[in-house]
Amino acid sequence: MKKVLAFDMGATSIRGILAYIEDGKFCTKEVMRMAHKIQKREGRLYWDWESLAGKIEETILENQDVSCIGIDTWGVDFGLIDKEGNLLQAPHCYRDEKFSEGREEAKALMEEFELFQNSGNQIMTINTVYQLLALKNLEAEVYEKADKLLMIPDLLFYLLTGEKIGEESIWSTTGLYDLSKKAVSDHLFSKLQLRKELVPKIVRAGEWKGNTKNARLERLRSLSIDVIPVCGHDTASALLMTERDAENPSLFLSCGTWSLIGTSVEKALVSKEAYERNLTNELSYQSETLFFKNITGLYLLEKYKEELEGRLGRKIAFSEITAFVQKDAEPESLLDMDAEVFGREGIKVKQEIDAYLLAKGGQPPKDDFSYFTLIYASMVEKYREVKEDIESILGKTFSKLQMIGGGARSEYLAEKIAKNLRLKVKAGPYESSALGNILLLLQKEGEIGSLEEGRRLIYEASEIREYSF
Template identity: 80%
Template sequence: MKKVLAFDMGATSIRGIVGYVENGQFCTKEVMRMSHKIQNKEGRLYWDFDAIAKKIEETILENPDVSAIGIDTWGVDFGLIDKEGNLLEAPHSYRDEKFAEGREEARALLDEFELFQNSGNQIMTINTVYQLLSLKKFDGEIYDKADKILMMPDLLFYLLTGEKIGEESIWSTTGLYDLSKKQVSEQLFEKLKLKRELVPEIVRAGERKGNTKNSKLESLRSLSIDVIPVLGHDTASALLMVEQEKDSLFLSCGTWSLIGTSVEDAKVSREVYEKNLTNELSYKSETLFFKNITGLYLLEKYKAELEERLGRKIPFQEITDFVKKEAESKALLDMDAEVFGREGIAVKKEIDAFLLSHGGTVPKEDFSYFTLIYDSMVEKYREVKEDIEHILGRNFTKLHMIGGGARSEVLAKKIAKKLKVKVKAGPYESSAFGNILLLLLQEKEVGSIGEGRKLIYAASEVKDYS
């Protein structure tokens, strides 16, 4: 029996989970959980990469009996390595508002629709392409010194193995990868005047192995643990838990909501661009077609704001009990509005301003804002479902909900009712489980993705709503 260690990194917390198969059962043990916050330095937003790397190093040293390690993270963010192999600065957070100027730089060089056609990615200010253009404009010295751009999971892979690679699923979030050709877009690098040599060797999940004996961290070199590039993008990793069916949508519901389906080829028509849908890659270069929407981020931000005002912690069950009893909100928020994804948002103030500017009324009770956020999320899911159905000429009668939001019975029931679909909710730890599944597959502890998925389902809570 081999044990594997998955690092599943979200925008607010990181988990280390050991997984293995024993007596035909899927087993896991959480060995690390760490909250982390975006750092504000002179008006710019960075991840606390040193703290993240230190915690990962400590966790590996505490679990030297594992045979393989995998890392998945959120998309779009990266670090830059110089020719000597040094990280030039801590990675910026995608919530840094300076990236809006990178988007303006791109517009001056290239029509946005042409950029979309050459990448297939939803046009969002957070995209790697805009981050890179912003860096070139504001931190030209760092840009000039850079030898390789490493996406967040690849940066940690490099730290643990000394190898510079780019895993395909995480690169498919950059806005610089041609999803139709499934390769780096030479045209975009040329037209946007970016250094093509920054791109490392692109590999598929599971194609390569590194080892801690070659780590950049001295303490890990005495170990000999394989490090495998799993699906580096947490969404792609999570969706290994979903059995793709013609009449079923997926919904990965966490800080972000991602709702869509799998398709044979990237969709890059004018209509797809105008609806602001996206294409990304999953296991074995499968194309995912969906939309990124601000998800539970807004609810979590409002919850923290209200807790501070009330001077107490608010259990999620208390929120659920209130929302269950309250009527559906009449005036709704546009979850696509960029203001609702900002790091320093004053949530109640911005929600009130949005409602009043759109002819709505402000909720009278504090907890009614939770109902409003849930209902606004569900309405956006409904809109996206209709857009995807129209573009693909398909009718979706089922939806498989994964991630932390799948724990919410009230949210799942609202989705089933509003979207007129049967909802399957779970597993909840889907990103980590997808990571572990690929590691176990590489270690020959499971025979196939399907076999491993069945074992995980049997060991997980999965609920159905109609």
């Protein structure tokens, strides 16, 4: 029996999960969970990199009996390594508002639709391409010293193995990867006047291997644990846990800090219609193409919960929120969850929601807890809009949806989605990114014969609920 260790890193917390197959059953044990916060220095936003990397190192040292390790994280963010192999600075956080300067720089060099056609990625200010352009202009010395650009999971892979590689799924979030050709876009690097030599060797998930004996972290070099580049993007990893039915395909909804709703397609869709509806293409395992939309998700609800707790001077349980919203009246006006203001770090949620509604001729909620009702309703309405956009572009109608991620735990949200979108909804597994990570590790270690077998074992060990309209 081989044990594997998956690190699943989200924008507010990271976790380490030990997994193995015993007596034909799938078993897991959470061995680490740590909340983390964005750091603000001199007007810029950074990840608390030393704490993140240190916690991962510590967790590995405490679990030396594992045979391999995998890492998945959020997308778009990166670190820069110099020629001596040193990290030049802590990675910036995608919520840094200075990246808007990179977007303006890109607009001066090419039309946004041309960028979309050559990358397939939804045009968002957080995208790696805009981050890199902003860094080139605002931190020229760092940009010029850089030898390689490593996305967050690849940066951790480097710390654990000493190898500089780029995993395909995480690179497909950059806005610099041509999803139609499944290769880095020479055209974009040239047109945007960016250094192509920053790109590391690109590999597909599961098709490379490093080892801790060559780690940059000295304390890990005494160990000999394989490190596998799984699907580095947490969304791609999570979607390995969704059921596959070629004859009756399903929509997926990865519901966490961000909401990502879409489906699998044969090739990247880069039409004018897809661009105008702000849809995106990314890659998953074995270069599978995903067609979906990124939407501000539970981030806004969590931020408002934190804000209200501060005002009330007490903690608010999600059960209390659910009990209220189930009885509350539907809001008369809704928010556009695409509005960039609702995804900003440090947002004063009530103030921004009130301003938005008043500007649209609506009225703010009268009860503090009705803001939760409003956020839930606005999320579901955006899901409905995106479902219709995708159906229009693909010329097909979907009858079912699978929710994964933390939001799938909410019966209220799942029931509301089923009713408003008129879909059969399957909710679960919940820790889907970590589970998809584990699934590839177990396959690589020969503990399962196929992904289908592993998925079945994980489903048997997971709570999964179904809802109908």
